[in-house]
Amino acid sequence: MLSKDLEKIEDLQVRKNVSLLPLTSFRIGGPAHLFLVPRTLKALEQTISYLGNRSISYKVLGQGSNLFINDKGVKMVMTLAALNRIHSPPGHPFRTVSVEAGCRLKSLISWSTRNGLCGLENLSGIPASVGGAISMNAGADKCSMAEAIDAVQFTGPDGSCWFRRDQLQFDYRFFRLPDNALISAARIQLGKSSPDQIRRNVRKVMYKRRTTQPVGKPSAGCVFRNPPGDSAGKLIDQCGLKGLRIGDAEVSKKHANFIVNRGKASAVQVMDLLKIIRERVKKEADVELVPEVSIWGMET
Ligand SMILES: Cc1cc2nc3c(=O)[nH]c(=O)nc-3n(C[C@H](O)[C@H](O)[C@H](O)COP(=O)(O)OP(=O)(O)OC[C@H]3O[C@@H](n4cnc5c(N)ncnc54)[C@H](O)[C@@H]3O)c2cc1C
The missing domain is CATH 3.30.465.10 (Uridine Diphospho-n-acetylenolpyruvylglucosamine Reductase; domain 3)
Structure with missing residues (x-):
């Protein structure tokens, strides 16, 4: 019923059971049961109006570079990738x-x-x-x-x-x-x-990035926000956690605030790693780390 109604909106592409894993830089996450791609602003407005009037919630996907999605997936995702002028x-x-x-x-x-x-x-x-x-x-x-x-x-x-x-x-x-x-x-x-x-200037910035971050390995960027006046990466490093691994989820050896997916890491493995990191930093530095990544469908 819902997808049939949405399919009536002109310039809105409605896809079912779309895997989100290849659409995130972390390469983790289950499918979107409905995946919406508005091709015009009008289609976007009609879609949001339809969903809003029925209090139907949905997630917005950008380039998927700061996202951590559960293995079971999420109900509805909208991407604005076609609105790019x-x-x-x-x-x-x-x-x-x-x-x-x-x-x-x-x-x-x-x-x-x-x-x-x-x-x-x-x-x-x-x-x-x-x-x-x-x-x-x-x-x-x-x-x-x-x-x-x-x-x-x-x-x-x-x-x-x-x-x-x-x-x-x-x-x-x-x-x-x-x-x-x-x-x-x-x-x-x-x-x-x-x-x-x-x-x-761009080349200089890119060079610095390549030498300090695990660029090229699947990750979601910095996992935790920097606490005021401090660096989350430094605190994690000082706890000796670089290289700590659960399954294929690993604390990057290059930048301790990155978790890299060495192959087939699951959302559960990453969550377990986050828990250990937070507990250790709390115990050794008395600092509560707060996730910077957007987490869809899981409790932290
Ligand atoms: C290798 C690597 C390096 C990184 N380096 C940095 C860095 O130096 N600095 C930094 O700040 N970040 C960095 N990041 C994190 C990431 O690139 C940024 O947070 C980026 O802004 C995420 O944009 P996105 O389009 O991928 O958003 P997504 O990851 O798709 O979404 C992130 C959040 O934004 C929301 N969102 C997306 N689009 C919209 C929209 N149109 N309207 C409303 N909400 C929206 C989503 O719902 C979600 O909650 C890095 C990530 C990686 C993988």
Whole structure:
């Protein structure tokens, strides 16, 4: 009944039993029983209105790089991957760029570089959709998405609406999302530079990332938030937990705040590893680590 109704929405692709494992960087997780792909903003609005009016909950999938999904899967997932256009909106100076939430951060940075627009270089190498990067306020080296944001468009059961930067609340790896809404687009404010200079900066950031993170191995990025004034990775390392392994889930030997999937790690194995890490850090450093990853369908 539900899927039949949804199939009537024009430009909405409705798929059943879609494996989420290949859609996450961790390569862990069961299927989505219903998987929704709106191809236009109108289809997205109609879908959210339909679901909202019936109080049907769903999960939003970006690029799946900060997600940890249970082995049984989840009921309904929506991806905005087909909403990925970038353009300079009329009436705005050229340095303001409009981008749909499903666009990959990497594509946005490449587009900006080609057009001589700087400001996002420090975020190079963060695997993310623009919507996911805003919702997590992704960042590195004291820079974060928040600094580049001019406005965000939310879509909820009552339609879409733009909010200016001064109406938005960002914090360290935090963004306040209105209830029942998702991020459907954003306006980004950039500076002017030469494409060659931007490329050089991007290369530097990428080099640092390759030398300090287990890039290339399946993971969900940093698992825990840094406690105020401290580093979660350093605390885990000081407990001697690098290399600790349960099944195929392992505390990275390169960066202790990463758990890598060495093959066929299950969600249960990762949860067990998280538990041990939290207990050890609490016991030895008296610090409560709080997960940074979004966890779907499991208690921490
Ligand atoms: C190798 C590696 C390195 C990483 N390095 C960094 C780093 O340096 N800095 C950093 O901050 N992060 C880092 N991460 C984590 C990750 O890249 C970021 O958190 C990123 O912002 C996640 O974006 P995503 O599109 O993949 O979101 P997803 O993982 O798909 O989703 C994350 C959360 O955002 C929500 N979400 C996604 N899209 C939307 C939307 N349109 N509207 C509302 N909610 C939405 C999801 O529901 C979920 O709760 C790294 C990850 C990996 C694997």
